[in-house]
Amino acid sequence: MNNIYCKTNLSADSWQDSIRKAALPLIxxxxxxxxxxxxxxxxxxxxxxxxxxxxxxxxxHARPNDGVLKTGIALATFTPAVKFGSENDPVKIMIVLAAAGDNEHVELLAFIADLLGDENSIKEILSATDDEQLNSKVRGICYE
Structure with missing residues (x-):
């Protein structure tokens, strides 16, 4: 998948800020x-x-008609992790999904399922120390 943008070790003041920062490469x-x-x-x-x-x-994610111009994914890791008020807090990995249509939505969900398919993949993502390394790890996980 060529339309994925990766950022490592972002920090956020709030969960809202984490969404903004993770989505920035898509903007x-x-x-x-x-x-x-x-x-x-x-x-x-x-x-x-x-x-x-x-x-x-x-x-x-949101609906395509809420401002998706073309299909893409942004993936960011956060240090420190971000609290959303969920039982699964705190969030260390944020994925922003932008699907331009139904077919693209299904393709992106399949990609994400492959990406997060096992605990080792998640550990690989979290071990990345810079954007280039994270990008390489994400592509390696999905295309092994």
Whole structure:
């Protein structure tokens, strides 16, 4: 997958800030509009921390018509980890999913399932010390 952007060891003042910072590469590379970030944050405010899908892992997303320009993924690790108010807190890995349509949504979910498929993969992601190394590890996990 060529449309994935990785960032390591980000810090955030709040869970809202963590979503903004994790999604920034998608803004910078014209995958999403700023309103997509606002929509992700509003969804958590409305429905609670449902995006925290597993221990230490959040999957932020919104509807395609909320500002997705093209399909892409951003993955970020946070140090220190971020609290969302979920039983699976604190979040160390944030994935921002931007799917332009239904087919792309299914493809991205399959990619994420491969990426987070086992505990060793998660340890590999968390052991990355810089963006380039994280990018290499993510591609290695998904294409072994």
């Amino acid at each position: 910078q590379n014209n995958y999403i509009e700023k309103r997509y970030i606002d929509s992700m944050i509003c969804s958590v405010l409305e429905y609670g921390p449902y995006i925290v899908i597993d221990k230490g892992i959040a999957l932020a």
